[in-house]
Amino acid sequence: MSTAASRRRPATIHDVAREAGVSRGTVSRVLNGGHYVSPAAKAAVDAAIRRTGYVVNRHARSLITGKSDSVAFLLTEPQERFFEDPNFNVLLRACTQALADRDIPLILMIAGTEDERRRNLRYIEAGHVDGVLLVSSHSGDPVVARLHEAGVPVVACGKPLGQTTRVGYVAADDRDGAREMVRHLYATGRRRIATVTGPLDTPGGVERLAGYRETLAACGLPADDDLIVTGDYSRASGAEGARALLERAPDVDAVFVASDLMAQGVLDTLARAGKRVPEDIAVGGFDDSPAAHASQPSLTTIRQPWDRISAEMVRTLLARIAGEDPATVILPTELVIRESA
Amino acid sequence: MSTAASRRRPATIHDVAREAGVSRGTVSRVLNGGHYVSPAAKAAVDAAIRRTGYVVNRHARSLITGKSDSVAFLLTEPQERFFEDPNFNVLLRACTQALADRDIPLILMIAGTEDERRRNLRYIEAGHVDGVLLVSSHSGDPVVARLHEAGVPVVACGKPLGQTTRVGYVAADDRDGAREMVRHLYATGRRRIATVTGPLDTPGGVERLAGYRETLAACGLPADDDLIVTGDYSRASGAEGARALLERAPDVDAVFVASDLMAQGVLDTLARAGKRVPEDIAVGGFDDSPAAHASQPSLTTIRQPWDRISAEMVRTLLARIAGEDPATVILPTELVIRESA
DNA sequence: CATGCATCTGTGAGCGTTCACAGTAGAGAA
DNA sequence: TTCTCTACTGTGAACGCTCACAGATGCATG
Numbered sequence: 001m002s003t004a005a006s007r008r009r010p011a012t013i014h015d016v017a018r019e020a021g022v023s024r025g026t027v028s029r030v031l032n033g034g035h036y037v038s039p040a041a042k043a044a045v046d047a048a049i050r051r052t053g054y055v056v057n058r059h060a061r062s063l064i065t066g067k068s069d070s071v072a073f074l075l076t077e078p079q080e081r082f083f084e085d086p087n088f089n090v091l092l093r094a095c096t097q098a099l100a101d102r103d104i105p106l107i108l109m110i111a112g113t114e115d116e117r118r119r120n121l122r123y124i125e126a127g128h129v130d131g132v133l134l135v136s137s138h139s140g141d142p143v144v145a146r147l148h149e150a151g152v153p154v155v156a157c158g159k160p161l162g163q164t165t166r167v168g169y170v171a172a173d174d175r176d177g178a179r180e181m182v183r184h185l186y187a188t189g190r191r192r193i194a195t196v197t198g199p200l201d202t203p204g205g206v207e208r209l210a211g212y213r214e215t216l217a218a219c220g221l222p223a224d225d226d227l228i229v230t231g232d233y234s235r236a237s238g239a240e241g242a243r244a245l246l247e248r249a250p251d252v253d254a255v256f257v258a259s260d261l262m263a264q265g266v267l268d269t270l271a272r273a274g275k276r277v278p279e280d281i282a283v284g285g286f287d288d289s290p291a292a293h294a295s296q297p298s299l300t301t302i303r304q305p306w307d308r309i310s311a312e313m314v315r316t317l318l319a320r321i322a323g324e325d326p327a328t329v330i331l332p333t334e335l336v337i338r339e340s341a
Numbered sequence: 342m343s344t345a346a347s348r349r350r351p352a353t354i355h356d357v358a359r360e361a362g363v364s365r366g367t368v369s370r371v372l373n374g375g376h377y378v379s380p381a382a383k384a385a386v387d388a389a390i391r392r393t394g395y396v397v398n399r400h401a402r403s404l405i406t407g408k409s410d411s412v413a414f415l416l417t418e419p420q421e422r423f424f425e426d427p428n429f430n431v432l433l434r435a436c437t438q439a440l441a442d443r444d445i446p447l448i449l450m451i452a453g454t455e456d457e458r459r460r461n462l463r464y465i466e467a468g469h470v471d472g473v474l475l476v477s478s479h480s481g482d483p484v485v486a487r488l489h490e491a492g493v494p495v496v497a498c499g500k501p502l503g504q505t506t507r508v509g510y511v512a513a514d515d516r517d518g519a520r521e522m523v524r525h526l527y528a529t530g531r532r533r534i535a536t537v538t539g540p541l542d543t544p545g546g547v548e549r550l551a552g553y554r555e556t557l558a559a560c561g562l563p564a565d566d567d568l569i570v571t572g573d574y575s576r577a578s579g580a581e582g583a584r585a586l587l588e589r590a591p592d593v594d595a596v597f598v599a600s601d602l603m604a605q606g607v608l609d610t611l612a613r614a615g616k617r618v619p620e621d622i623a624v625g626g627f628d629d630s631p632a633a634h635a636s637q638p639s640l641t642t643i644r645q646p647w648d649r650i651s652a653e654m655v656r657t658l659l660a661r662i663a664g665e666d667p668a669t670v671i672l673p674t675e676l677v678i679r680e681s682a
Numbered sequence: 683c684a685t686g687c688a689t690c691t692g693t694g695a696g697c698g699t700t701c702a703c704a705g706t707a708g709a710g711a712a
Numbered sequence: 713t714t715c716t717c718t719a720c721t722g723t724g725a726a727c728g729c730t731c732a733c734a735g736a737t738g739c740a741t742g
Contacts, residue, residue: 010467010468012697012698012699013698013699013700014698022721022722023721023722023723024698024699024700024722024723025700025701025721025722025723026720026721026722028699028700028701029720029721031699031700032700036719036720036721037719037720037721038719038720038721041720041721055463055466055467056467056698056699057404057467057697057698057699058400058469058699059399059400059401059403059404059409059697059698059699060400060404060697060698060699060700060727061698061699061700062400062699062727063398063400063401063404063697063698063699063700063726063727063728063729064698064699064700064701064726064727065699065700065701065727066727068400070448073449089430092449093451096449096450096451097451097457100450100451100457100460100461103460105448105450105464105469106448106449107411107446107447107448107449108414108433108437108447108448108449109437109441109446110434110437110438110441116438116441119441119444120441122396123446125396126351126396126397126398127351128399128446235635264635294576294605353727353728353729354728354729354730355728363691363692364691364692364693365692365693365728365729365730366691366692366693366730366731367690367691367692369729369730369731370690370691372729372730373730377688377689377690377691378689378690378691379689379690379691382690382691397728397729398727398728398729399729400727400728400729401697401727401728401729401730402728402729402730403697403729404696404697404698404699404727404728404729404730405696405697405728405729405730405731406697406729406730406731407697683742684741684742685740685741685742686739686740686741686742687738687739687740687741688737688738688739688740689736689737689738689739690735690736690737690738691734691735691736691737692733692734692735692736693732693733693734693735694731694732694733694734695730695731695732695733696729696730696731697728697729697730697731698727699726699727700725700726700727701724701725701726701727702723702724702725702726703722703723703724703725704721704722704723704724705720705721705722705723706719706720706721706722707718707719707720707721708717708718708719708720709716709717709718709719710715710716710717710718711714711715711716711717712713712714712715712716
């Protein structure tokens with residue numbers, strides 16, 4: 001009677017029901033938690049599922065439940081940033097896996113251009129995904145507001161700046177990480193501590209600068225605008241920033257750089273200027289990217305807990321989808337001491 | 342009468358039909374190409390769609406067509422490789438965009454462990470995607486055979502080694518790229534040309550080594566096994582390979598390294614050994630990764646046309662889904678001359 | 683005037699699920 | 713006994729769409 005699953009026509013819930021000698025409803029109940037099903041029926045259904053190789057048709061299910069059982073990973077960044085920043089990779093991978101653990105596929109969306117943004121929003125607003133993991137660090141991003149308006153659950157990576165709507169997000173404690181690094185530089189005897197910041201329309205740029213300022217004040221060091229230059233997270237801007245710093249304040253003995261990539265640029269410039277690191281100038285980075293321990297000298301930096309960030313993003317997004325209020329999660333960073341400071 | 346799309350209940354094809362004063366069938370025909378529809382009806386439907394904000398429910402469509410209108414991007418690689426190799430990023434992004442142009446969502450799947458592999462295969466075999474973009478460089482990958490057996494259209498990135506089944510793939514011309522690099526080294530006067538290969542169970546490892554050998558022979562240089570060391574694409578293995586090379590053949594004047602990342606390792610070792618690049622030893626890489634022009638000295642390398650590779654992968658996969666036979670596409674590489682050779 | 687053909691349109695059926703509801707059986711309480 | 717409650721099971725009706733088919737129209741052809 002029973003036959004193995006045919007490649008041609010995949011087994012349906014009907015086939016399973018017939019095979020198990022029960023009704024569709026019972027099979028469906030087994031599929032959805034197994035409540036109100038007798039042990040005997042459940043066993044029969046399980047066996048029938050195994051025999052037929054049945055896999056639920058998600059389209060049919062989604063059609064009636066109205067849920068898609070999938071979420072979007074939406075990246076609204078200019079192209080370069082995506083490639084230069086290794087954090088995105090870690091984040092993407094960890095989110096994919098955290099979702100896979102719950103059997104939820106991740107749909108990757110990249111909105112670099114206005115046109116792509118429109119297309120992706122259309123897709124999302126049509127209800128084709130249950131929620132959105134948003135990676136978008138720039139302030140005033142209209143996507144956040146649009147999604148909120150459409151009633152789509154969203155969890156952002158990093159605090160979305162300049163938003164009037166309340167949106168859940170998960171972030172590392174940028175400010176405290178910066179504090180910790182500057183405290184470390186101070187503790188190792190540095191007294192003229194400069195900084196190369198990130199763009200000031202990103203949370204990382206703003207918060208890390210704030211942590212730097214706070215700690216300088218707390219240590220009793222004077223605030224000096226000559227010690228602050230603004231970068232854009234690129235290696236080139238780090239190199240440029242270090243040049244400016246050396247010119248404006250030749251007596252600097254430490255630089256807190258708001259990203260490892262920029263720190264590479266800083267190291268380039270310092271090497272070219274004949275400064276020894278860390279003997280003449282200590283350099284502290286941020287991110288603990290793979291480049292951090294590959295650089296010469298290896299980089300003392302602040303590790304962001306990307307695995308936990310991803311896990312929390314997925315967890316809070318699913319909670320949001322289940323009806324909970326937007327949540328904010330701030331995760332602690334960790335100082336990683338290597339050669340450069 | 343007509344009202345804007347309600348956030349609560351999205352417009353259905355019924356709403357559009359009523360709004361346009363036609364039947365569901367006509368609306369459906371407009372949606373699917375507009376054949377056998379009078380201009381007047383089409384205009385009315387288009388207007389109604391715009392007014393209602395209608396977006397097709399893909400689940401309902403998929404339920405009846407049996408197609409999901411989505412494809413999977415399946416990565417079956419050990420974790421490290423994914424992060425270290427910038428090519429994956431380029432590939433992933435370009436594929437996402439090429440698919441987005443055709444309004445097809447990309448579902449990202451990562452199968453690092455056996456468990457993940459099983460889960461992803463189950464999902465794919467259930468027919469939840471129409472096809473698979475496969476990134477898996479190791480030979481004898483059982484995934485290829487499984488997918489083929491399940492009748493799922495597949496296009497691989499790079500030639501799948503050790504497969505008995507015929508599977509379509511898109512690849513750069515590794516062998517010719519290697520030839521070109523070795524020819525370049527020869528043309529600039531080098532006569533003791535060594536190589537650090539990739540793993541020999543990957544197409545890149547095999548083909549680039551073959552190109553190296555061919556060109557040596559074509560140039561009338563003797564084949565010397567002391568000049569060949571095998572790496573694993575990691576920076577560390579490049580450093581290790583260079584050490585072995587310097588010991589076994591102290592007179593080498595050039596190294597063709599099968600990846601930029603390994604070439605970084607080679608440069609590290611050479612610098613430590615006091616060798617000048619390119620004066621004492623020329624170094625040629627492969628990939629043209631971002632690191633190639635960031636290294637000291639910048640790396641002469643072979644560029645793989647990742648944008649075209651992605652575009653071709655998507656194109657051939659869609660053709661395969663449409664019923665065409667598996668296709669093989671080989672794309673030309675390009676020599677990029679910088680400081681190291 | 684019938685016939686054929688191409689173009690256009692509406693209708694019913696059905697894709698594979700879940701959900702609400704009705705119904706059954708058995709156990710315990712009144 | 714009879715009633716109520718709980719645990720379990722089956723059945724129709726959707727969900728929103730496409731597809732096959734039947735029908736209608738207009739126009740050229742025999």
